[in-house]
Amino acid sequence: MLEVRALDVSYGDAPALWGISMTVGAGELVAVVGPNGAGKTTLINSIARILPSRGGSIWLDGVEVTALPSQAMCELGVALIPEGRRLFVGMTVEENLEMGCYRPAARLHRVQGMERVYEIFPILKERRRQIAGTLSGGQQQMLAVGRALMARPKLLLVDEPSLGLSPLITQQLFEVLKKIHADGMSMLLIEQNVAIALDIAERVYVVEGGRIVSTGKPKDLLATRHIREAYLGEDVEAGSR
Amino acid sequence: MPSASLLAQSILSGILIGGLYTLLGLGLSLSWRFLQVINLAHFAFVFLAAYLSYQLIGVAGLNPGLALLILLPIFFLIGIALQYLLIRFSVNEFASLLVTFGILVLLETLIQWIWSADFRRLETSYGTASIKIGAIYVPIVECLMFFVAVIVAVVTWAWLKFTYVGKALRASAENPIIAGAYGVNHKRLAYLIAGISGATAAIAGVFIALISTLAPAQVVVWLGVVFAAVILGGLGNPLGLLVASLVIGVSEAITMAVTAPTWAPLVSFTLLIAILILRPHKV
Ligand SMILES: Nc1ncnc2c1ncn2[C@@H]1O[C@H](COP(=O)(O)OP(=O)(O)OP(=O)(O)O)[C@@H](O)[C@H]1O
Numbered sequence A: 001m002l003e004v005r006a007l008d009v010s011y012g013d014a015p016a017l018w019g020i021s022m023t024v025g026a027g028e029l030v031a032v033v034g035p036n037g038a039g040k041t042t043l044i045n046s047i048a049r050i051l052p053s054r055g056g057s058i059w060l061d062g063v064e065v066t067a068l069p070s071q072a073m074c075e076l077g078v079a080l081i082p083e084g085r086r087l088f089v090g091m092t093v094e095e096n097l098e099m100g101c102y103r104p105a106a107r108l109h110r111v112q113g114m115e116r117v118y119e120i121f122p123i124l125k126e127r128r129r130q131i132a133g134t135l136s137g138g139q140q141q142m143l144a145v146g147r148a149l150m151a152r153p154k155l156l157l158v159d160e161p162s163l164g165l166s167p168l169i170t171q172q173l174f175e176v177l178k179k180i181h182a183d184g185m186s187m188l189l190i191e192q193n194v195a196i197a198l199d200i201a202e203r204v205y206v207v208e209g210g211r212i213v214s215t216g217k218p219k220d221l222l223a224t225r226h227i228r229e230a231y232l233g234e235d236v237e238a239g240s241r
Numbered sequence B: 001m002p003s004a005s006l007l008a009q010s011i012l013s014g015i016l017i018g019g020l021y022t023l024l025g026l027g028l029s030l031s032w033r034f035l036q037v038i039n040l041a042h043f044a045f046v047f048l049a050a051y052l053s054y055q056l057i058g059v060a061g062l063n064p065g066l067a068l069l070i071l072l073p074i075f076f077l078i079g080i081a082l083q084y085l086l087i088r089f090s091v092n093e094f095a096s097l098l099v100t101f102g103i104l105v106l107l108e109t110l111i112q113w114i115w116s117a118d119f120r121r122l123e124t125s126y127g128t129a130s131i132k133i134g135a136i137y138v139p140i141v142e143c144l145m146f147f148v149a150v151i152v153a154v155v156t157w158a159w160l161k162f163t164y165v166g167k168a169l170r171a172s173a174e175n176p177i178i179a180g181a182y183g184v185n186h187k188r189l190a191y192l193i194a195g196i197s198g199a200t201a202a203i204a205g206v207f208i209a210l211i212s213t214l215a216p217a218q219v220v221v222w223l224g225v226v227f228a229a230v231i232l233g234g235l236g237n238p239l240g241l242l243v244a245s246l247v248i249g250v251s252e253a254i255t256m257a258v259t260a261p262t263w264a265p266l267v268s269f270t271l272l273i274a275i276l277i278l279r280p281h282k283v
């Protein structure tokens, strides 16, 4: 589905990513974890092509998309749920969803798309005439997910959906993401909450300082000392086992 | 205190001039909100259109409707050409004020060069025609202008509110990057809105030619009051602009009737300053 080869990205002269290579298979849920400032958002924004890259290439279903603008990525079935939601806060809930299906191929399925989103998030239906900026944080994140689903993507790019949400809301949201994935969606998920990420993902990349430092299945990573110490706060040295 | 009929006559002319302010302000409001361009040159476009109408209607003898049909596509393209230049030289919002002011001065000079600094008046049989209702004279062309202004404002509002393109424009004004990631081609829409803004200059121009005396120095006469209406109405909000234009037009007219014409300009700016102080976040 998605393949990233030796991607380099910088902000001006300051490099943020060095030679990132990764893949997301069809129907796979891949998580990227790492500390603040590691470059996770940079990576996902660059995949969505809203951030240009300096070197390397990005491939979608075997086609190179490195030179394409973000609009074309949307046409090809990649939808971004950006960090901090970035809704169109002055527009209504329904209008935000409609912007999700702006691309012509998705526009044809506007009605079914909206029914599906309202079925997943009934609260959005109740609030469909409300201005998005007046929703609670959790509802805004639901709307960000809904907007992305309206685009009928093949690959969902999700950047820290739990940002600023209570544990309960986060858990509910992840149930939904799990369900969407179970229905066949390929997903690249960025998550600060490593425990959740390891729980839901099939494969995980660990990014630190703009590089991938390790990768593997959640259970393999859980077995490594670095992950347990740095991300799960366990004291392996004095471990109880 | 003026008589009741004089007051009624004033209010009517205030309403009708509000229609002109709406036509003048629409292009300014749209390009400010959706292109981040504060287009002072718009006022010169309007007068260029007015002088061309004078030429087409007064000299070539065309019917005003036909003149408008000819001018609309021309000014649509002029709007696009300006936008092309602004993009080409990556002019930001503040710089656009300076650049378009430069174009305004340039066009004013061009108009003066072609048509001289003398007053030009389009003499038509209908230009000053009016019907008398009770004690009030209702000028026909100005009424038509008012209805056109209402229709244009309402149609533009509905277009922005209900169509995909309108929603895309609003989304793009809020967050162009994310709108782009959902398929919105901001550049193409920018040219469209620039063209539409330009076309509204043609509409305003034809009416100004019909109802008013033209002189190059007139170009900036309505600048202040239209700015006030655009800001009061809310950028990119055609209905707000219409309401603000009517409020300003009527307040000016009443002020003129009650005091003296020289006080009229104070009205719009007093209103503007008052609103800016009371609800600064809305602007
Ligand atoms: N717009 C920007 N301009 C300049 N530097 C930036 C910009 N955005 C991010 N950076 C820098 O790039 C690096 C990676 O940032 P990025 O936002 O990708 O990290 P992240 O892993 O998403 O962090 P977080 O977990 O806080 O979201 C950081 O050092 C950051 O300071």
Ligand SMILES: [Mg+2]
Pocket (backbone or CB within 6 Å): A040, A041, A042, A083, A160
């Ligand atoms: Mg981030």
